[in-house]
Amino acid sequence: MTGAEVLLAEIGEQPGVLERIRGDGSIAELAARLAAEPPTLVRLAAHGSSDNAATYGIYAFGRLAGRTALRDSISMPVYDGVRLGARGELAIALSQSGETPDVVTWLRAMGEAGATTVAITNVPGSPLARAASAVVSLGAGEERSVAATKTYTAELAVLARLAAHAGGRGAALDDALGATIELAGEAIASLPAVVEPVAEALAWAERLMVTARGPEFATAREIALKLTELCRLGGVAMTATDLAHGPIAALDERFPVWISAARDGSLEAVREAVERIAASGAPIVAAGPGAATLGARHAIELPPAPDPLLSPLLSVLPGQLFAAALARAKRLDAGAPRNLRKVTLAR
Amino acid sequence: MTGAEVLLAEIGEQPGVLERIRGDGSIAELAARLAAEPPTLVRLAAHGSSDNAATYGIYAFGRLAGRTALRDSISMPVYDGVRLGARGELAIALSQSGETPDVVTWLRAMGEAGATTVAITNVPGSPLARAASAVVSLGAGEERSVAATKTYTAELAVLARLAAHAGGRGAALDDALGATIELAGEAIASLPAVVEPVAEALAWAERLMVTARGPEFATAREIALKLTELCRLGGVAMTATDLAHGPIAALDERFPVWISAARDGSLEAVREAVERIAASGAPIVAAGPGAATLGARHAIELPPAPDPLLSPLLSVLPGQLFAAALARAKRLDAGAPRNLRKVTLAR
Numbered sequence: 001m002t003g004a005e006v007l008l009a010e011i012g013e014q015p016g017v018l019e020r021i022r023g024d025g026s027i028a029e030l031a032a033r034l035a036a037e038p039p040t041l042v043r044l045a046a047h048g049s050s051d052n053a054a055t056y057g058i059y060a061f062g063r064l065a066g067r068t069a070l071r072d073s074i075s076m077p078v079y080d081g082v083r084l085g086a087r088g089e090l091a092i093a094l095s096q097s098g099e100t101p102d103v104v105t106w107l108r109a110m111g112e113a114g115a116t117t118v119a120i121t122n123v124p125g126s127p128l129a130r131a132a133s134a135v136v137s138l139g140a141g142e143e144r145s146v147a148a149t150k151t152y153t154a155e156l157a158v159l160a161r162l163a164a165h166a167g168g169r170g171a172a173l174d175d176a177l178g179a180t181i182e183l184a185g186e187a188i189a190s191l192p193a194v195v196e197p198v199a200e201a202l203a204w205a206e207r208l209m210v211t212a213r214g215p216e217f218a219t220a221r222e223i224a225l226k227l228t229e230l231c232r233l234g235g236v237a238m239t240a241t242d243l244a245h246g247p248i249a250a251l252d253e254r255f256p257v258w259i260s261a262a263r264d265g266s267l268e269a270v271r272e273a274v275e276r277i278a279a280s281g282a283p284i285v286a287a288g289p290g291a292a293t294l295g296a297r298h299a300i301e302l303p304p305a306p307d308p309l310l311s312p313l314l315s316v317l318p319g320q321l322f323a324a325a326l327a328r329a330k331r332l333d334a335g336a337p338r339n340l341r342k343v344t345l346a347r
Numbered sequence: 348m349t350g351a352e353v354l355l356a357e358i359g360e361q362p363g364v365l366e367r368i369r370g371d372g373s374i375a376e377l378a379a380r381l382a383a384e385p386p387t388l389v390r391l392a393a394h395g396s397s398d399n400a401a402t403y404g405i406y407a408f409g410r411l412a413g414r415t416a417l418r419d420s421i422s423m424p425v426y427d428g429v430r431l432g433a434r435g436e437l438a439i440a441l442s443q444s445g446e447t448p449d450v451v452t453w454l455r456a457m458g459e460a461g462a463t464t465v466a467i468t469n470v471p472g473s474p475l476a477r478a479a480s481a482v483v484s485l486g487a488g489e490e491r492s493v494a495a496t497k498t499y500t501a502e503l504a505v506l507a508r509l510a511a512h513a514g515g516r517g518a519a520l521d522d523a524l525g526a527t528i529e530l531a532g533e534a535i536a537s538l539p540a541v542v543e544p545v546a547e548a549l550a551w552a553e554r555l556m557v558t559a560r561g562p563e564f565a566t567a568r569e570i571a572l573k574l575t576e577l578c579r580l581g582g583v584a585m586t587a588t589d590l591a592h593g594p595i596a597a598l599d600e601r602f603p604v605w606i607s608a609a610r611d612g613s614l615e616a617v618r619e620a621v622e623r624i625a626a627s628g629a630p631i632v633a634a635g636p637g638a639a640t641l642g643a644r645h646a647i648e649l650p651p652a653p654d655p656l657l658s659p660l661l662s663v664l665p666g667q668l669f670a671a672a673l674a675r676a677k678r679l680d681a682g683a684p685r686n687l688r689k690v691t692l693a694r
Contacts, residue, residue, distance in 0.1 A: 041388070041415070048592040062423050068388070068431045070417035074588075075561040076409050079612035084415045102588060146596065206553040206601075207581025214422040224583075225594065232597040234554025234581020236571075241421075241449060245395040247572065249493065250579040254553075265426035 004324060004334040007145040007230075011320050014150045015185040017140045018313070021157045022177050030118070030134050031165030034065075038166070039090035039116065042069035045106045049148035049222060050094035053155035056218035056312055057092065060159045063215075063309055065167035077109040078102045087114030092159075095119075096143060096151040098126025107131045120158050122151050136162070147229050147334070149320050152222055153184075153313055160309060176307035180314065183303050187317050191300070192325070195318055198285055198298045199325035202256055207234040209257045209282075210319075211243050211273065213266035216288070219312045220260055223319030230327045230334045240266070240273040248273075251280035258322075260315045261290035264308050270294070287318045351671060351681040354492040354577075358667050361497050362532040364487045365660070368504045369524050377465070377481050378512030381412075385513070386437035386463065389416035392453045396495035396569060397441035400502035403565035403659055404439070407506045410562075410656055412514030424456040425449045434461030439506075442466075443490060443498040445473025454478045467505050469498050483509070494576050494681070496667050499569060500531075500660055507656060523654035527661065530650050534664050538647070539672070542665055545632055545645045546672035549603050554581040556604045556629075557666075558590050558620065560613035563635070566659045567607055570666030577674045577681045587613070587620040595620075598627035605669075607662045608637035611655050617641070634665045 001009070021027070042061045044054035054071045061069035072091075076082035085091060091110035093103050098121035108131050111117045119132035122140050129135045138154040157177065164173035202208075208227055212220040217239055224235035238247060240259075251257065257277050261270050267290045274294045277284055286296035288311070289304035300318045305311040327334035348356070368374070389408045391401035401418045408416035419438075423429035432438060438457035440450050445468035455478050458464045466479035469487050476482045485501040504524065511520035549555075555574055559567040564586055571582035585594060587606075598604065604624050608617050614637045621641045624631055633643035635658070636651035647665045652658040674681035 047586075047589050051589065058420055059423065062420060062429050062431055063427060066429075066431070068417075070415075073405055073409060075586075075613060076406065079561060079616075080410060082409050082413075084409055084413070100588075100592070146593070148593075209581075214426060228583060228594045228597050230597075232599060232602065234556075234583050234602075236575060236581050236583055239394075239422075241447075242394050242398065245447070246493070246495075247575045250575050250577075252579060255579065255581070266422060269426075 002333065003145065004328060007147060007149070007324055007334050010143060010145050011149050012188055013141065014153050014188065015181050017150050017154050018157050018181045018184065020139050021154055021161065022174060022181065027136055027158060027161045028165045028170055030136065031162050031170065034090065034166040035168065039067060040088045042067050043072040043085065043089060043091045043110065043115070044069055044094065045072050045074050045103055046094035047100055047103065049152040049225060050096065050155060052218050052222040052225060053094055053152055053159065055221055056156050056215060057159040059215035060163040060309060064160070064163040064169055064173065074102050074106045078105045083109065083113055085110040085113030085115045089115040090118065091115040092118045092120060093128055093132065094155050095128050096122045096148055098123040098128035104128050104131050120155055147226055153316065156313055173307060176305070176310055179306045180310045183305065184314055184317060187302060187314055191318050191321050194300055195322040196325045199322055199329045202283065202326065203329035205233055205256050207236070207255055209243065209251070209255065210235060210237045211240050211257060212260035213240045213269055214262065214264060215309060215312055216260040216262050216315055219315045219319065222316050223258060223260070223323070226319060226323040227326065230323045231330055231332065240270050244273050244276060248276055248280065251277060251282040253281040253283065256283040256285065258319070259284060259286045259294070259296065261286050261288040261294060262308060262311050262315070263289040263304050288315050349680065350492065351675060354494060354496070354671055354681050357490060357492050358496050359535055360488065361500050361535065362528050364497050364501050365504050365528045365531065367486050368501055368508065369521060369528065374483055374505060374508045375512045375517055377483065378509050378517065381437060381513040382515065386414060387435045389414050390419040390432065390436060390438045390457065391416055391441065392419050392421050392450055393441035394447055394450065396499045396572060397443065397502060399565050399569040399572060400441055400499055400506065402568055403503050403562055404506040406562040407510040407656060411507070411510040411516055411520065421449050421453045425452045430456065430460055432457040432460030432462045436462040437465065438462040439465045439467060440475055440479070441502050442475050443469045443495055445470040445475035451475050451478050467502055494573055500663065503660055520654060523652070523657055526653045527657045530652065531661055531664060534649060534661055538665050538668050541647055542669040543672045546669055546676045549630065549673065550676035552580055552603050554583070554602055556590065556598070556602065557582060557584045558587050558604060559607035560587045560616055561609065561611060562656060562659055563607040563609050563662060566662045566666065569663055570605060570607070570670070573667060573670040574673065577670045578677055578679065587617050591620050591623060595623055595627065598624060598629040600628040600630070603630040603632065605666070606631060606633045606641070606643065608633050608635040608641060609655060609658050609662070610636040610651050635662050
């Protein structure tokens with residue numbers, strides 16, 4: 001198998017991984033413990049794709065469990081000895097490998113401060129898992145590709161289920177998750193034919209803006225990262241409002257914009273941004289259930305998720321497949337980026 | 348005056364603006380009220396450069412006042428009706444113009460939830476100021492350039508003073524701030540001659556990675572934004588660890604990396620990242636008090652700030668001047684980006 005084949009195979013494994021997470025009783029059990037004593041604050045720590053999943057966690061805990069979640073500073077406890085964690089808080093560390101040293105150190109510091117510590121990882125025997133008071137295994141199987149795909153969506157599903165079950169909405173979310181997984185399988189089958197011509201048309205791109213609002217901002221960050229990693233371009237993630245606030249000035253016909261458009265309360269704000277972006281001449285790719293209505297040059301329509309908070313499980317799929325296709329259009333091997341070891345021991 | 352001349356003039360006004368903030372007694376008074384009843388949580392909300400200042404606020408409140416601060420979701424209260432604010436919390440909104448509607452709506456929602464609300468703005472009579480229970484005026488004078496410079500560093504200084512005075516370290520910080528302002532004046536005078544040859548050497552860049560760790564991550568975000576806005580390139584900000592985690596794979600001789608290197612606990616981690624980046628062939632610009640020791644192709648040495656937490660007031664200066672010089676090298680008018688109104692009314 002070439003690297004690109006491994007990447008595409010792992011993208012295709014996502015529905016199976018999500019189905020396993022949907023049936024994982026230990027997540028509901030852990031959530032029940034959280035519901036019994038709701039955390040005063042939810043701290044999330046991670047790097048890379050897992051940090052993008054943490055962005056999603058802010059919306060999942062806010063909307064499904066009514067809890068404030070934040071992406072915590074890792075450097076303050078690790079490098080500066082600042083101790084901000086406290087009893088009553090929930091500290092969640094996310095890492096595919098469970099080996100990134102500063103995330104392990106962060107979780108230990110949170111445990112010492114009295115917080116409930118949870119590791120979400122693909123390697124249940126890893127140092128991160130050993131540092132946690134509770135472990136949720138992603139069970140995604142070995143991720144051989146250096147670009148994370150199945151572990152990213154697995155982390156989203158774990159966070160959504162944890163938050164929903166903690167907030168007393170577990171059964172409804174699990175039903176919606178089941179239907180979403182079916183839609184994901186259909187999308188993975190049908191999307192390659194849709195994204196490939198877009199990738200061919202944009203093979204020259206050296207920079208690309210990815211924009212969205214609300215929970216889809218996690219998607220924007222993850223797609224920008226996939227494009228940067230796999231296609232050697234400057235992928236910049238920005239909310240639609242931040243884009244309109246300044247960087248819209250930078251757009252021109254050589255600076256494409258990918259818009260992740262959910263059909264939610266933010267669609268009108270996204271529509272206004274699209275109108276201003278279009279005036280710059282930038283090629284626009286709109287992907288999502290709101291895509292066809294936006295008048296973008298390239299529209300990648302997706303079915304709406306049964307629960308809007310599960311939409312990021314679908315909206316990242318065209319981005320993953322587009323990044324793979326764009327790497328191929330650029331004659332790069334998407335599965336084997338240079339300079340990269342799979343497990344990062346960098347501090 | 349051309350747009351570029353306006354931009355450079357505003358960069359030059361920064362020491363004067365910072366000196367005024369250093370002497371603003373109302374900041375210490377507001378901080379004294381916070382010290383009397385320390386907030387359980389500090390929420391920050393902003394867009395664009397002000398959001399990068401909010402990143403700095405996380406470190407300022409964490410390290411100087413021992414308080415957890417977070418960049419709050421604006422979309423949850425504004426678009427989804429999610430109410431997470433609470434009595435006992437401090438909500439700080441940052442906006443140059445004080446007119447961005449969703450930030451105003453966010454601050455109102457926080458006030459309704461019982462939080463203490465503070466507006467940090469350059470326009471004391473703005474809607475944001477009217478929505479707040481306390482206002483800190485940046486007093487930076489009209490910012491005519493579309494790219495924020497003097498209001499960004501003004502926001503950093505306000506956040507540092509608020510946090511330090513709330514944490515009982517106000518006098519020491521104000522002393523250090525005075526010395527830092529002197530260093531800033533010297534840097535603004537001497538840096539143009541240093542950054543211009545670097546800009547000439549990198550005039551071809553279409554993408555650029557900006558990396559740092561700790562409080563300097565605010566600097567990395569702000570420099571990436573300035574480069575994206577002014578030079579029409581894909582400027583990607585990433586912590587040194589996130590870079591090593593994956594996107595280092597994307598680097599090559601056409602993907603320069605700007606490193607903001609403080610002389611603090613993270614310097615060794617930055618040094619490890621630099622070694623791996625250098626192996627990719629990417630041109631490296633290192634700026635800061637640690638720069639000369641890193642073996643980068645381009646080193647922009649800065650004096651260390653008397654307090655490491657004030658280092659971002661200095662380290663952003665070469666980035667601002669480099670962005671202006673790179674725009675000139677690219678034959679763009681740095682002061683007049685297309686498509687951009689100064690005041691963003693986008694939602």
